[in-house]
Amino acid sequence: MSEKKIRVLVAKPGLDGHDRGAKVVARALRDAGMEVIYTGLHQTPEQVAEAALQEDVDVVGLSILSGAHLTLVPRVRELLQERGMGEVLLLAGGIIPEEDGAVLKEKGAADAIFTPGASLEGIVHYIREKIAVS
Amino acid sequence: MDPVKELLQGNRRALARLISLVENNDPLKEEIMQRLFPHTGKAYLVGVTGAPGAGKSSLVDRLLGEARRSGFTVGVIAVDPTSPFTGGAILGDRIRMQEHALDRGIFIRSMGTRGSLGGLSRAAREAVQVMDAFGKDLIIIETVGVGQSEIDIVKTADSTVVVLTPAGGDSVQTIKAGIMEIGDIFVINKSDLPGSERTVAEVNLALDLKEEPGWRPPVLPVMALRGEGIAELWQKLLEHRRHLEQSGFLESRRRERAESELGELVEFLVKSRVWQNIKTQISLEKLIEAIALRRRDPYGAARELLRQINFPL
Numbered sequence: 001m002s003e004k005k006i007r008v009l010v011a012k013p014g015l016d017g018h019d020r021g022a023k024v025v026a027r028a029l030r031d032a033g034m035e036v037i038y039t040g041l042h043q044t045p046e047q048v049a050e051a052a053l054q055e056d057v058d059v060v061g062l063s064i065l066s067g068a069h070l071t072l073v074p075r076v077r078e079l080l081q082e083r084g085m086g087e088v089l090l091l092a093g094g095i096i097p098e099e100d101g102a103v104l105k106e107k108g109a110a111d112a113i114f115t116p117g118a119s120l121e122g123i124v125h126y127i128r129e130k131i132a133v134s
Numbered sequence: 135m136d137p138v139k140e141l142l143q144g145n146r147r148a149l150a151r152l153i154s155l156v157e158n159n160d161p162l163k164e165e166i167m168q169r170l171f172p173h174t175g176k177a178y179l180v181g182v183t184g185a186p187g188a189g190k191s192s193l194v195d196r197l198l199g200e201a202r203r204s205g206f207t208v209g210v211i212a213v214d215p216t217s218p219f220t221g222g223a224i225l226g227d228r229i230r231m232q233e234h235a236l237d238r239g240i241f242i243r244s245m246g247t248r249g250s251l252g253g254l255s256r257a258a259r260e261a262v263q264v265m266d267a268f269g270k271d272l273i274i275i276e277t278v279g280v281g282q283s284e285i286d287i288v289k290t291a292d293s294t295v296v297v298l299t300p301a302g303g304d305s306v307q308t309i310k311a312g313i314m315e316i317g318d319i320f321v322i323n324k325s326d327l328p329g330s331e332r333t334v335a336e337v338n339l340a341l342d343l344k345e346e347p348g349w350r351p352p353v354l355p356v357m358a359l360r361g362e363g364i365a366e367l368w369q370k371l372l373e374h375r376r377h378l379e380q381s382g383f384l385e386s387r388r389r390e391r392a393e394s395e396l397g398e399l400v401e402f403l404v405k406s407r408v409w410q411n412i413k414t415q416i417s418l419e420k421l422i423e424a425i426a427l428r429r430r431d432p433y434g435a436a437r438e439l440l441r442q443i444n445f446p447l
Binding site: 084 | 146147150151153154157158159160216217220221222223224225226228229232235236241242243244246248
């Protein structure tokens, strides 16, 4: 009689102050029945990983518009692994050039990249498919 | 490895996972809670409640600083509402608790109200017990002060802080809602706003109308964002705890809590098991149809179902 829900951490690591995209995605995930933990702007990778641990999330979504994705995403992945959370689905969104996205996926840093124009339904669908809730 | 053992050794990942198990009402939950129980009962439980936007999260954030300076390790359970339509939630209390994000002595967990079987009060209370077993000295439960289940959570605390603001009419509204009865300490937050002194006076007046032996709840003006009044609040909390211990109220509160907990657990078991039994043994369709068409009354039907599974009435 388990009542599990998909828990998602939506975080904005780094220095850019634009959180509209992150908020829109957070709302879409909420409307899809998920529990979204939103932590606000200017997070360090350590803060993101720590919050992910304490909140025991299934998914971490990083919104990055600063161009620092090649540093931030692998760092968050590394810190999650250090905390025994290697299995967490790590998604990155924002202004991420295609070739950088390919690098991040190849390195195993990000599981998926959602750039401007990605549909909200697509993101919801992707998460639901990857996280099977009993 | 066994998550209960890991938790007792101080593993934070195990703490996080066990809270999830409890929150999800996992089949393993009962056994886990039974094993954790001998390690609980040491933490000081503080409830923080108040209207949306009153500044509860900012207040808790500041309180964390004070508690840490006094050498307490702290667990926080921050509750936000779940949408009754989609079942989803945005849990945003951490935004205001960033200062302590990397302090290993603090563990913050966000919970949605969910509104499942047995309700939030059960899930939150069990999460408190998991943090207690982990060894947190102080556990703060923060919740929006609307609705019965939230009041129930707060009632599981040793000390309750009610957060109000000077904004027009607010204090009168709160008195109406019956929240005056649950506060051990009242905070008038955003005390730089106009009307603050009047609100303090109004709350004081309302408190003077009720008589309680031994402890008169103090009314403290606070500015959580600037940290003003926080040290006083922390001192009052410690004072209230001493009062509870010395007056014997702590024991009687914990006894009341044990009673309601036991009652809730029995109710939960009966409700879930009996209904499950009925649903697996008896086809209900025709009966439901008959009641919907008003050919049968639901009162007699309910009793008949229980008789059919030999449930003693």
